[in-house]
Amino acid sequence: MTVVGGTDAGTTVREDGVPRVAGIGELELESGFRLPGVRIAYETWGTLAPDGSNAVLVEHALTGDTHVATGRARPGAPEAERRAAQSGGWWEGLVGPGAAIDTDRWFVVCTNILGGCYGSTGPATPAPPEVDPQGRPWGSRFPLVTVRDCVHAEAALADALGIDAWRLVIGGSMGGARALEWAVTYPDRVRACAVVAACAQSSAEQLAWGQAQKLAIRQDPHFRGGDYYDGPPPVTGLGLARRIAHITYRSADELHHRFGRSPQADEQVIDTHADGRGRYQVESYLDHQASKLAGRFDANSYLAVNETLMSHDVARGRGTLEEALSVTSCEWLVAAVDSDRLYLPHESDVLAAALPGDVRRHTLTSPSGHDGFLIETPQLGKLLVETVLREH
CATH class of the missing domain: 1.10.1740.110 (Rna Polymerase Sigma Factor; Chain: A)
Known part of the structure; x- marks a missing residue:
């Protein structure tokens, strides 16, 4: 893996919320298309434990980015880098020192989705020479990428970071779809999974x-x-x-x-x-x-x-939903927003009922609709600490 910007997770100088880019090489997509020269942008907070046991993956929603919380750049970093690291993140209050996902305890990673425009390979990035000798953007030639493809790319990044398994994978909305796919595609690499304001497959609506x-x-x-x-x-x-x-x-x-x-x-x-x-x-x-x-x-x-979001169907090619989810062995938090009219609470009920064991659907109470998963951080943090992040 090649890393551009910032420092590697194992260095002595801790940097939080600083953009980094990792090259993971060629990625074979679910369609069979071989995407060359894939780069994944990411940010980290906290310090990875020597045994890698404290890693948490946070998945952003449709137009999100890697900056999930306020961070800090290394001493002497350029002013622009320091300002960017210190700016507020999109899940501020849920992730950070002393928060439910405590960055003094957990090593948090947030990646930019494959196909995005915040540093990961996507339509706006220059195509490699074997695709376009002039280095023009992928544009219309960029292939369809599924949720499953995104998870495979993130798994390659995890390998390079020395993370064998995630203590928690969490996401809301499209991030919840990616978190769920992680638990099914790599069941041995996910200890706990939090699916918030998301469902098992994109509905007709x-x-x-x-x-x-x-x-x-x-x-x-x-x-x-x-x-x-x-x-x-x-x-x-x-x-x-x-x-x-x-x-x-x-x-x-x-x-x-x-x-x-x-x-x-x-x-x-x-x-x-x-x-x-x-x-x-x-x-x-x-x-x-x-x-x-x-x-x-x-x-x-x-x-x-x-x-990518429209492709979401965790049971595709895996039998029934119950059969697809039966391979998982992690702890679960399934939460819906009571006023959500895009991802209906009933869809979270369907997911929870299909999971192995006795998994209940939790509720975030919010007047704000689907965006309540971003807004109601005190409620969500309390649920995390009481369920998947509780002390064992």
Whole structure:
């Protein structure tokens, strides 16, 4: 394995939340496609125990990144690196010193999903010379990557980091799909698994939402079949995809109580023609979410990880769901958000019932809908400590 940026886990200087990139070589995908020169971006927090027994893998959601919590760069690191490490993470309060996933106790790893745009090999990264001698981005040539493929890539990274087994693999939403796949694909390498706001397979409704987002991007005139890197990016289509997705991430009650039918400040919603009116507050909110994502994410990567999520079916090729899950031997935390309308609590019930042993579904109480798995960190932390991270 080659590592670019930061230092290896075994060095004496501890660095937390510093981006690193590991080369894992060629990866044969589930489709049979051989993806050359694969690189996986990751960050770590804490110190790996000599026997590797304290490793925790945190899996991000659809458009997430590797920066799960505040960190610290090495003394003398460039200012930009220090600022990035010290910035807040997306699961702040759940991961960190003294938190439920205590980085003074656990060695935490968070990887960027294969196909993403935060350092791992994806559509926006230069294709290797054997694919494109000019080094142009993969673009439309990037292959379909499944959840199972992502787990195989992470297993190669774990090997290189000296991690034989994870004390815990945890993720919410798409991260939960990856965590579940880890427990089934590598049952001997997962001691505990936490699947939060996720399910055993993407449902028909989730596939339908995914298709709408995909078409929003593909129909942008700037998309150009996915080979747009020498021109303007399809930010309009990407923004529309984000609007579609974000509606499913929040609850109807929350949108009603936060925005109702109120117009945006100084904007008139009743006008002579509909296309000349101002915005309701909820429309302004969606515009803001779209603009934020379009400023930080690649449209092709959105398509790639969206397809990865649509591929999610832990029982594919493994018999019934019960048969597929029967190979697992880890401890489980299955948790749903009570107001989630994208990953329904009933789907978590189905997963829990199919797991070997007596596994119950836990509930995160939140008005926020699917995004409650990111917001309700005190509840989730308490569940983790009481179940899969309790002292033995």
